[in-house]
């Protein structure tokens with residue numbers, strides 16, 4: 001008989017695994033992948049992995065993702081979980097000669113970089129560690145730099161943060177201008193405009 005005074009540890013663990021799975025699938029879909037199968041057989045680097053939900057769920061399916069983050073706590077936790085988790089900034093990727101078929105970044109830099117120059121720095125770094133023919137997928141949504149580091153007035157910046165159609169279009173346009181200033185072949189893939197913020201991701205090929 002179960003002792004009701006003790007926490008139900010097994011269920012808590014199952015719940016945690018379920019949450020990781022859900023978050024991982026959200027990340028995967030927001031970057032335009034329909035299933036984990038699309039990651040199979042690829043050498044993958046994730047920039048700004050945080051809690052590494054994607055890598056943990058992928059590992060269960062036999063897919064290895066090299067994780068990285070600037071946050072030391074996430075790094076230590078990731079290593080303890082048995083992941084290949086590295087501690088560095090995405091602006092300065094340490095890969096010791098490795099190169100990747102796929103570099104991913106979800107909700108991290110370049111999306112959250114405030115300056116255009118930082119976005120470009122990150123794109124350069126990602127391209128440097130990509131294999132020829134490899135790709136960098138990042139998202140979701142527009143770049144924060146489209147609002148924070150632009151030639152817009154304060155009034156315009158505030159108006160472009162809204163969820164109106166015009167504001168969404170403007171953020172998409174400025175984001176692409178920033179990205180294309182480094183590589184005019186970067187592609188924006190729109191998933192939905194019905195959401196509060198545009199749901200989209202970007203692809204840069206080497």
Ligand SMILES: C[S@@+](CC[C@H](N)C(=O)[O-])C[C@H]1O[C@@H](n2cnc3c(N)ncnc32)[C@H](O)[C@@H]1O
Pocket residue numbers: 027047048049050051052053068069070071074088089090091105106107108109
């Ligand atoms: C919103 S979280 C996203 C985490 C994860 N990719 C996800 O989708 O759940 C942003 C992550 O980016 C990391 N980050 C911020 N600046 C970074 C930098 N310069 N280099 C690498 N990671 C960075 C943060 O520490 C944080 O873990």
